[in-house]
Amino acid sequence: MAVFRAEVLPLGSTLDIVNMRQAVRRRAIEAGFSLVDQTKVVTAASEIGRNTIVYGLGGTATLELLNDSDRRGVRITFEDKGPGIPDIELALKDGYGTGSGMGLGLGGPRRLEKEIKIDSQVGEGTRIVLTRWK
Numbered sequence: 275m276a277v278f279r280a281e282v283l284p285l286g287s288t289l290d291i292v293n294m295r296q297a298v299r300r301r302a303i304e305a306g307f308s309l310v311d312q313t314k315v316v317t318a319a320s321e322i323g324r325n326t327i328v329y330g331l332g333g334t335a336t337l338e339l340l341n342d343s344d345r346r347g348v349r350i351t352f353e354d355k356g357p358g359i360p361d362i363e364l365a366l367k368d369g370y371g372t373g374s375g376m377g378l379g380l381g382g383p384r385r386l387e388k389e390i391k392i393d394s395q396v397g398e399g400t401r402i403v404l405t406r407w408k
């Protein structure tokens with residue numbers, strides 16, 4: 275699998291979300307996604323990115339365009355050095371969320387995307403990888 279055009283974006287404040295959303299949409303367009311699929315991946319990315327800022331105390335989003343033999347995709351890796359998630363399964367449950375996002379942040383993207391991987395260590399941080407293929 276080939277990876278093109280890695281781009282690292284800061285996630286420090288909610289203003290950075292606007293920028294990240296635009297960059298994700300550009301990647302999704304480059305990957306040939308339909309308008310609906312562009313919006314799905316942008317929505318999922320902004321939910322996860324908000325968590326990186328609010329709970330992870332800021333971090334980065336790395337955007338990549340993927341090229342398999344017969345398909346293209348987008349991968350976004352969110353990393354922070356925040357407190358970590360003690361119980362990932364619990365955090366993923368619908369309605370678990372404690373913030374203003376109605377608990378749709380992690381559960382929502384996982385439902386939407388299917389391809390989401392969460393690594394988190396208490397006291398060290400969180401890495402969430404969102405991959406979506408056309």
Ligand SMILES: Nc1ncnc2c1ncn2[C@@H]1O[C@H](COP(=O)(O)OP(=O)(O)O)[C@@H](O)[C@H]1O
Pocket residue numbers: 321325326329330354356357358359365366370371372373374375376377378379380381382400
């Ligand atoms: N990057 C992160 N660092 C630490 N905890 C996180 C992170 N992302 C999510 N969480 C935890 O997972 C929970 C669920 O997240 P989410 O589904 O987005 O709901 P909400 O943001 O509405 O609380 C959050 O309430 C938080 O406790």
Ligand SMILES: [Mg+2]
Pocket residue numbers: 321324325371373375378379380
């Ligand atoms: Mg959230």
